[in-house]
Amino acid sequence: MQFYGHIINGEEVPSLDGATMPDIDPYTREPWATIACGGKADADRAVAAAREAFDHGPWPRMGFEKRQQLMHRLADLMEEHRDELAMADTRDMAKPITQAQHDVTRSILNVRFFADHARQSTSDTYPMDSGHHAYSRWEPVGVAVAISPWNFPLMLGTWKVMPALAWGNTVVWKPAEDTPVSATILGRLAIEAGFPPGVLNIVHGYGPDSAGSALTENPDVDRITFTGESGTGKIISGVAARNLTPVSLELGGKGANIIFDDADLDNAVHWAVEAIFRNAGQVCLAGSRLYVQSGIFDEFMTRYKAAAEALVIGDPKDPATQFSPALASEEHFTKVAGYLGTESLGGGRILTGGLGEGWGVRPTIITDAPADARVIKEEIFGPVTVATRFDTEAEAVALANDTRYGLNAMVFTENLSRAHRAAARLKAGTVWVNCFFIRDLRAPFGGVGDSGVGREGGNFSREFFTEPKAVVMQIDQEG
Numbered sequence: 210m211q212f213y214g215h216i217i218n219g220e221e222v223p224s225l226d227g228a229t230m231p232d233i234d235p236y237t238r239e240p241w242a243t244i245a246c247g248g249k250a251d252a253d254r255a256v257a258a259a260r261e262a263f264d265h266g267p268w269p270r271m272g273f274e275k276r277q278q279l280m281h282r283l284a285d286l287m288e289e290h291r292d293e294l295a296m297a298d299t300r301d302m303a304k305p306i307t308q309a310q311h312d313v314t315r316s317i318l319n320v321r322f323f324a325d326h327a328r329q330s331t332s333d334t335y336p337m338d339s340g341h342h343a344y345s346r347w348e349p350v351g352v353a354v355a356i357s358p359w360n361f362p363l364m365l366g367t368w369k370v371m372p373a374l375a376w377g378n379t380v381v382w383k384p385a386e387d388t389p390v391s392a393t394i395l396g397r398l399a400i401e402a403g404f405p406p407g408v409l410n411i412v413h414g415y416g417p418d419s420a421g422s423a424l425t426e427n428p429d430v431d432r433i434t435f436t437g438e439s440g441t442g443k444i445i446s447g448v449a450a451r452n453l454t455p456v457s458l459e460l461g462g463k464g465a466n467i468i469f470d471d472a473d474l475d476n477a478v479h480w481a482v483e484a485i486f487r488n489a490g491q492v493c494l495a496g497s498r499l500y501v502q503s504g505i506f507d508e509f510m511t512r513y514k515a516a517a518e519a520l521v522i523g524d525p526k527d528p529a530t531q532f533s534p535a536l537a538s539e540e541h542f543t544k545v546a547g548y549l550g551t552e553s554l555g556g557g558r559i560l561t562g563g564l565g566e567g568w569g570v571r572p573t574i575i576t577d578a579p580a581d582a583r584v585i586k587e588e589i590f591g592p593v594t595v596a597t598r599f600d601t602e603a604e605a606v607a608l609a610n611d612t613r614y615g616l617n618a619m620v621f622t623e624n625l626s627r628a629h630r631a632a633a634r635l636k637a638g639t640v641w642v643n644c645f646f647i648r649d650l651r652a653p654f655g656g657v658g659d660s661g662v663g664r665e666g667g668n669f670s671r672e673f674f675t676e677p678k679a680v681v682m683q684i685d686q687e688g
């Protein structure tokens with residue numbers, strides 16, 4: 210079985226104590242790789258390497274253009290290894306291969322986008338009447354720690370790591386323990402691309418009392434960017450506060466998908482399926498609460514149910530597979546399956562779906578659940594949507610906002626004014642109108658409430674990964 214190590218100081222290394230963890234393919238339910246399992250000593254070693262590379266190495270000093278070139282070289286190597294990268298995520302979490310390939314494309318874009326964005330960025334000048342000249346500089350902060358979840362292993366890792374690097378920081382990335390392989394491959398490619406030692410470090414391991422918590426406790430860390438569960442975000446926020454380390458938190462969601470009766474039904478059904486069944490609903494942005502206006506409820510549900518039942522479930526490695534036959538791990542399957550029990554349904558009924566084979570849950574639609582049912586209140590993070598009928602626009606917005614989360618919402622309507630009204634009133638970091646999942650990497654990305662703290666993307670990532678400095682100069686008025 211192939212071994213995947215940590216990447217520390219420009220080398221692939223085992224854990225200091227030799228510890229390893231098995232990497233389970235959730236489709237076969239068998240181990241398919243062996244992974245170095247890091248603890249505090251490995252995390253500290255990685256932070257020390259990043260610290261040294263930042264304080265004395267060439268990366269923060271080489272300038273934007275040279276960093277941009279190295280990052281594009283990395284992106285070129287990712288293109289060459291795209292099949293290997295995609296298959297790694299498919300084996301690690303049973304993601305259908307076509308979706309994993311799409312994630313690799315997005316990951317490569319993350320590298321190229323942030324390399325170019327930093328290179329093209331401008332700073333501000335502040336004309337002063339007093340005979341002084343003031344301007345701002347965006348300076349790298351130092352060592353950034355990135356901790357990522359398992360649902361988009363390479364895509365979310367690169368989303369956090371690449372802006373930090375582009376702005377001249379050094380990084381320690383801890384990928385999720387369930388999906389480690391694509392990270393090590395990326396680390397190997399960064400070495401091949403010529404990244405100086407210590408610039409991109411990758412430590413594998415678990416979260417609590419392991420590599421993850423050690424990284425968040427380390428006082429030599431200057432920024433922590435975390436994507437994962439809201440509960441974990443609260444723990445990390447508390448730990449980071451002890452060192453006054455700024456955190457960016459991208460957390461859970463319970464996205465509302467509102468279909469008005471004037472919507473283009475073909476389009477709405479298409480996106481409603483994508484919104485909850487893509488990646489088997491293991492998506493923070495999932496449209497897991499579906500609100501459909503009364504006039505079209507029955508017709509919409511008939512078409513939606515048929516579309517859900519038509520999804521091709523098969524071997525995730527087969528390009529014909531549209532829907533994953535297994536959730537990402539046994540632990541996660543157990544959690545999602547628990548939501549299909551009577552107590553969580555709270556009186557709701559399963560219109561279609563339910564448990565599949567192995568660790569699988571089929572595309573599941575629930576109706577008639579009361580607003581306080583657990584399936585409506587809690588993030589299930591699986592292929593389970595709960596459909597509710599509404600009558601008025603005000604009612605739809607109120608239902609959508611009745612959540613502790615606020616990551617995203619979707620609105621389907623052909624009424625322009627209604628679309629803008631709803632977009633303004635919905636409590637969410639992103640509102641999609643007549644679409645879903647489309648992103649511009651310059652736009653703010655993040656959530657309100659329990660969905661997170663801060664924004665990433667474009668200038669928002671710049672603000673997190675840099676320290677803005679004001680420089681004020683006196684200009685002699687006599688020449």
Ligand code: NAD
Nearest residue numbers: 358359384385415416417421422437438441459460461493
């Ligand atoms: P998780 O919080 O269990 O783990 C995420 C990462 O944090 C893993 O690498 C884990 O090892 C690490 N970790 C866990 N406890 C830690 C601790 N005490 N200290 C340091 N690190 C720790 O989340 P998950 O189950 O991997 O991911 C699913 C969650 O992520 C869902 O809630 C989903 O909504 C959320 N998510 C959010 C976004 C977003 O952009 N807002 C994107 C994807 C996923």
